[in-house]
Amino acid sequence: MTDSSLDLIKGTLDVLILKTLSHGPRHGYGVSRWIRETTDEAFQVDEGALYPALRRLQKRGYLDAEWGTTETGREAKFYHLTAEGEAELERGLSHWHRYVQAMGRVLGAPGAT
Amino acid sequence: MRDPSAAEDVEREIQAHLALRTEELVERGWDPGEARAEALRLFGDREAVARAATQEARRHERARRRSKMMETVWQDIRYGIRSLTGSPGFAAVALLTLALGIGANTAIFSVVDGVLLEPLPYDDPQELLWLDEETVRGTGMAVAWVNHLDWREATVGSELKGLAAFGVRNPTVVGGPEPVQIAGATVSQDFWRVFPVAPLAGRTTLPEDHLRGAAPVLVVSRSLARDVLGAVQPADAVGQTLELGGRAFQVVGVVADDFDFPSGARHWGAAELGTQSESRTSHNWAVVARMAPTATRAGVEERLDAVQQRLIADVPADAMDYAGVGVNVLPLQEEIVGEVRTPLLILLGAAVFVLLVACTNLASTLLARGTVRAREMAVRSALGGSRGRLIRQLLTESVLLSLVGAGAGVGLAAAALGILRRLGAGAVPRLEGVALDGPVLAFTVVVAVGTALAFGLLPALRGSEGAQADALRTDGRGTVGRRRATWDVLVAAEVALALVLLAGSGLLVRSFVAVLDEDPGFQAADVTTARVSLSSTRYPEDADHVRFWDAVLERGEALPGVAGVGILSNRPLSNLPNGRLALDGDPEKYGDAGYIVASAGAFEALDVPLLQGRLFDERDGPDAPHVVVVSRSFADTYWPGEDPLGRRVTGGGMDRFWNADPPVWGTVVGVVGEVRYRDLERSAEPTVYWHYRQRPGRIQFGASVFLEAGSGDPSSVAGPLRTLLQEADPEIPVQLQPMSEVVRASVGERRFMLFILGSFAALALVLAGVGIYGVVSYSVARRTREMGVRLALGADPESVRSLVLRGALRPGALGLVLGVVGALVLTRVLAGLETGLLYRVAPTDPLTYGGVTVALLLVGVVASWVPAYRGTRVDPMITMRAE
Numbered sequence: 001m002t003d004s005s006l007d008l009i010k011g012t013l014d015v016l017i018l019k020t021l022s023h024g025p026r027h028g029y030g031v032s033r034w035i036r037e038t039t040d041e042a043f044q045v046d047e048g049a050l051y052p053a054l055r056r057l058q059k060r061g062y063l064d065a066e067w068g069t070t071e072t073g074r075e076a077k078f079y080h081l082t083a084e085g086e087a088e089l090e091r092g093l094s095h096w097h098r099y100v101q102a103m104g105r106v107l108g109a110p111g112a113t
Numbered sequence: 114m115r116d117p118s119a120a121e122d123v124e125r126e127i128q129a130h131l132a133l134r135t136e137e138l139v140e141r142g143w144d145p146g147e148a149r150a151e152a153l154r155l156f157g158d159r160e161a162v163a164r165a166a167t168q169e170a171r172r173h174e175r176a177r178r179r180s181k182m183m184e185t186v187w188q189d190i191r192y193g194i195r196s197l198t199g200s201p202g203f204a205a206v207a208l209l210t211l212a213l214g215i216g217a218n219t220a221i222f223s224v225v226d227g228v229l230l231e232p233l234p235y236d237d238p239q240e241l242l243w244l245d246e247e248t249v250r251g252t253g254m255a256v257a258w259v260n261h262l263d264w265r266e267a268t269v270g271s272e273l274k275g276l277a278a279f280g281v282r283n284p285t286v287v288g289g290p291e292p293v294q295i296a297g298a299t300v301s302q303d304f305w306r307v308f309p310v311a312p313l314a315g316r317t318t319l320p321e322d323h324l325r326g327a328a329p330v331l332v333v334s335r336s337l338a339r340d341v342l343g344a345v346q347p348a349d350a351v352g353q354t355l356e357l358g359g360r361a362f363q364v365v366g367v368v369a370d371d372f373d374f375p376s377g378a379r380h381w382g383a384a385e386l387g388t389q390s391e392s393r394t395s396h397n398w399a400v401v402a403r404m405a406p407t408a409t410r411a412g413v414e415e416r417l418d419a420v421q422q423r424l425i426a427d428v429p430a431d432a433m434d435y436a437g438v439g440v441n442v443l444p445l446q447e448e449i450v451g452e453v454r455t456p457l458l459i460l461l462g463a464a465v466f467v468l469l470v471a472c473t474n475l476a477s478t479l480l481a482r483g484t485v486r487a488r489e490m491a492v493r494s495a496l497g498g499s500r501g502r503l504i505r506q507l508l509t510e511s512v513l514l515s516l517v518g519a520g521a522g523v524g525l526a527a528a529a530l531g532i533l534r535r536l537g538a539g540a541v542p543r544l545e546g547v548a549l550d551g552p553v554l555a556f557t558v559v560v561a562v563g564t565a566l567a568f569g570l571l572p573a574l575r576g577s578e579g580a581q582a583d584a585l586r587t588d589g590r591g592t593v594g595r596r597r598a599t600w601d602v603l604v605a606a607e608v609a610l611a612l613v614l615l616a617g618s619g620l621l622v623r624s625f626v627a628v629l630d631e632d633p634g635f636q637a638a639d640v641t642t643a644r645v646s647l648s649s650t651r652y653p654e655d656a657d658h659v660r661f662w663d664a665v666l667e668r669g670e671a672l673p674g675v676a677g678v679g680i681l682s683n684r685p686l687s688n689l690p691n692g693r694l695a696l697d698g699d700p701e702k703y704g705d706a707g708y709i710v711a712s713a714g715a716f717e718a719l720d721v722p723l724l725q726g727r728l729f730d731e732r733d734g735p736d737a738p739h740v741v742v743v744s745r746s747f748a749d750t751y752w753p754g755e756d757p758l759g760r761r762v763t764g765g766g767m768d769r770f771w772n773a774d775p776p777v778w779g780t781v782v783g784v785v786g787e788v789r790y791r792d793l794e795r796s797a798e799p800t801v802y803w804h805y806r807q808r809p810g811r812i813q814f815g816a817s818v819f820l821e822a823g824s825g826d827p828s829s830v831a832g833p834l835r836t837l838l839q840e841a842d843p844e845i846p847v848q849l850q851p852m853s854e855v856v857r858a859s860v861g862e863r864r865f866m867l868f869i870l871g872s873f874a875a876l877a878l879v880l881a882g883v884g885i886y887g888v889v890s891y892s893v894a895r896r897t898r899e900m901g902v903r904l905a906l907g908a909d910p911e912s913v914r915s916l917v918l919r920g921a922l923r924p925g926a927l928g929l930v931l932g933v934v935g936a937l938v939l940t941r942v943l944a945g946l947e948t949g950l951l952y953r954v955a956p957t958d959p960l961t962y963g964g965v966t967v968a969l970l971l972v973g974v975v976a977s978w979v980p981a982y983r984g985t986r987v988d989p990m991i992t993m994r995a996e
Contacts, residue, residue, distance in 0.1 A: 027129065027130075027133070028126055028129075028130055029129065029130045029133040029134060030133075032130075033133075033137065046157070047127075047130065047156050047157060047162050048157055048158065048161055048162045048165060051123065051126065051127070051162055051165070051166035051169075052162075052165040052166045052168070052169045054166075055166055055169035055170045055172075055173055056169050056173075058173055059169065059172055059173035059176060059177075067125075070133065072136060074129060074132050074133060074136070075125075075129060076126075076129040076130075076133065077122075077125070077126045077129065
């Protein structure tokens with residue numbers, strides 16, 4: 001892990017996974033890699049959190065999974081969003097936007113440094 | 114729940130992850146070996162990840178399975194409903210069968226629950242005891258007043274919280290709109306300590322109310338307060354005055370109608386106010402007690418036994434026959450319901466038999482359906498339905514059927530309960546508390562599910578098995594052999610069960626007929642009777658009673674349409690007071706006999722034959738020498754082979770003429786036929802009749818008057834009898850009863866048992882018939898082609914039919930044999946001494962067994978001949994082309 005990596009704020013991993021999968025089915029490693037690369041390695045997804053999270057989301061009905069093969073011919077478990085997962089992503093995103101706006105307003109307020 | 118597949122899945126995924134990471138690193142130019150190590154390092158604690166992920170995965174798996182199961186159960190149910198509504202004929206017959214079987218069990222169990230299982234409706238009912246004195250013969254008898262006083266002194270305060278004597282009374286109650294007879298009790302002072310009832314108004318009695326000479330007070334029931342005293346609120350009755358048996362009582366308290374002890378009592382007064390016998394052998398009282406929480410029944414019994422031994426030390430040796438030599442202590446509930454326990458359990462057993470017949474019936478029908486549905490099962494199996502899944506589907510259908518049937522059964526049970534209550538009133542205690550309540554319905558649900566498994570499991574196993582094989586290609590003949598054998602077993606079982614029930618109820622029918630066939634010793638058909646108790650204040654002396662009856666009988670004889678009129682101190686088929694008599698003027702010579710006070714007209718009205726000598730007549734006035742009429746058996750017992758006329762007797766319990774010194778003797782002037790005073794099942798006992806004008810002591814407590822109609826129709830004299838009594842004394846409550854009704858009521862418990870067991874047997878017979886019909890119909894349907902071939906080849910239709918019949922009757926005959934064996938074993942329960950359900954018929958009665966075997970055989974033959982006949986009627990060419 002690089003020094004510039006950020007700790008994921010609690011509760012954000014789920015919405016990151018859902019967002020990642022909204023672009024199409026991906027395996028667990030793919031999810032991890034996509035987040036890492038998209039954030040320029042700012043977010044390092046801990047595997048110890050990723051795999052339990054994937055199963056938790058699956059239990060809640062947001063994801064479905066099946067085994068398949070990668071482009072390089074390796075076997076991997078691919079996850080994709082369900083309709084419920086898409087709805088949950090919408091909820092997560094709106095929640096997150098409000099959260100960021102509120103944070104920004106507080107942190108951007110004058111005399112607050 | 115351990116799930117290896119979840120762990121494996123996670124492990125596979127981690128491997129994939131590591132491989133992909135390594136691949137990426139190599140892409141970026143890492144050395145493959147180092148890339149692998151780096152991937153492992155980056156991954157971190159593999160174990161922890163695997164554990165956490167597996168846990169989540171398992172949770173997920175469980176939730177998924179649960180919801181999938183609910184979904185399939187729901188699917189099974191919907192499918193089941195479709196499949197049942199798809200064959201409404203089958204569903205209707207099956208539901209009716211189940212409703213009858215489960216309904217019978219629900220009804221009987223509700224009676225067993227309400228009568229036997231539910232505790233008495235009093236506080237701490239387990240503390241309540243019933244106390245009896247024990248005779249030298251080991252039987253129980255009522256308690257002497259003075260003995261109860263000594264028992265109380267020895268135990269209350271230590272083993273017992275309270276001990277009370279009580280007697281049931283049925284006095285004329287005056288104070289309401291009209292005089293009425295209302296049952297009540299006279300109770301000793303601990304009674305309300307034994308039953309600590311909170312009155313609705315006023316109070317129960319206090320110790321000072323029970324002192325000799327105290328002002329008479331009365332506790333009454335809510336219904337008496339309302340009906341007689343017109344009390345809208347219970348408190349309105351308190352302070353009012355009621356006259357009971359000619360004596361004025363002030364009402365001090367009102368208790369709720371739920372308090373029903375002794376059964377039917379609606380008023381309670383103090384026993385101590387009357388004069389009680391000092392004799393230790395004068396057994397007139399019933400005794401109840403409440404134990405201290407620490408005491409045991411055995412401890413109480415031991416203690417009282419010891420007390421009783423001391424008490425009877427001074428009883429003269431020749432009176433020991435009448436002394437209590439010990440004390441029996443029973444739980445009160447046992448005393449109340451003990452007698453009906455075995456009969457009720459027998460009925461419950463019989464209900465279970467009916468249900469078993471229903472189960473075998475349904476099992477065989479489902480098996481037949483299973484064959485029809487073999488194709489459907491095979492398709493489902495071929496499409497990936499596992500065997501377990503098919504079994505579950507079939508069992509779901511059975512449970513569904515059973516639960517719906519149980520719902521209808523509860524309805525039937527509710528209706529049956531109404532009949533049972535009416536039928537059992539007076540014969541079975543506590544029936545009014547019987548209801549289809551929570552415990553009963555829980556029982557019904559358990560029975561329904563158990564029933565579903567009982568009849569559904571076998572067909573489900575067979576049905577799903579058939580699906581494996583070649584059912585898709587042919588019509589499933591491969592499994593027919595085994596199915597045939599299963600059917601044979603089911604038919605045999607059904608026949609055997611039905612035969613046991615039929616034999617049991619057949620024996621009861623024979624007993625019932627035998628009891629009714631007994632000669633009661635009188636002609637009931639044309640007689641109306643009434644019980645009359647005269648007020649002791651307005652009729653204080655013997656002579657007052659004599660005057661009253663003289664007038665009534667004289668006017669009664671003059672009534673048009675009356676063939677005979679007379680009185681007896683005790684009505685036949687009720688009770689017979691008995692006691693010691695001295696014989697032949699020799700005070701040392703004793704006999705023991707029933708003791709009845711009578712008028713001559715009673716023998717004429719009841720057609721009791723005069724066998725020798727004469728009846729009482731006008732010569733036998735109060736001042737004339739006393740005369741007696743004796744029963745044939747009395748004469749034969751005490752003067753065998755001698756002429757009884759002119760012999761002398763005296764006595765019969767507490768008779769002042771016997772206690773006089775010297776005793777007043779009565780001379781035998783006539784001999785009459787035997788009369789059964791207790792019930793039809795007990796043969797008449799030697800009986801002495803005294804004339805009411807000479808020894809009226811007994812009729813002070815009441816007399817029964819009998820009026821014989823000249824027309825033969827007892828109702829024709831009911832009106833005249835009522836007028837006669839009311840004109841003699843307007844304060845007499847008159848309750849008339851035809852004598853035939855008395856005879857009927859005396860066999861009430863028998864009728865109750867017979868009705869239920871008989872219904873069950875009839876049900877079993879019908880179900881067995883339906884079952885056999887179903888099986889044979891199916892087998893005929895399956896063999897149509899074979900039968901067609903036989904007929905086409907010139908076989909005689911009759912021989913083809915007999916082929917079918919033989920096939921059906923072989924297992925039926927086996928069932929008959931098994932049933933006879935089973936019945937021989939089980940009917941011993943009926944013959945058990947303590948139940949006395951069989952009367953003058955052996956549990957092996959050949960006529961009964963022959964009769965029911967023939968009946969079942971007939972039903973079996975008809976049930977199999979009808980489908981066989983139908984099968985052979987069809988044109989062979991058509992049946993052959995059918996396939």
